[in-house]
Amino acid sequence: MILRPGTAAPDFALPNQFGQPVSLASFRGMKRVTLVFFPLAFSSTCQGELRELRDNLTLFFESDTELLGVSVDSKHTLRAWAEEQGYGFQLLADFWPHGEVARSYGAFLDDRGYANRATFVIDEQGVIRSSFASAPGEARTIEQYRVALSR
Known part of the structure; x- marks a missing residue:
């Protein structure tokens, strides 16, 4: 079960596709964050979803929200995929310990070894304001x- 609205978002620090550390705490007091957990880079459903986010980035800019994609892929895989697809947002590697951040949000699928498609909108104080997942x-x-x- 994914974390519900009203829950304090677990803090984390993960490398982005360039190997630079990104922490949730670094956005505290400054802007909202939308965490988008997805199973695997280069998979067709994930690619379609992230392309739609790429093509609608103004939705996040206009709401002063940082968009962060998260998967268990390595930073090298995420970098190659981001460059190929032209993603204009950071992709974070929840590679090691394997899926630890996804687990902390209730989004990790143990039987599959990767995160479910789960999304969390986190406010400037670090509280989850909205969460949803798909099958x-x-x-x-x-x-x-x-x-x-909009919440």
């Missing part, structure tokens, strides 16, 4: 993001 193999819609960001 395995099912894409999230941009409309779900619009609703989540």
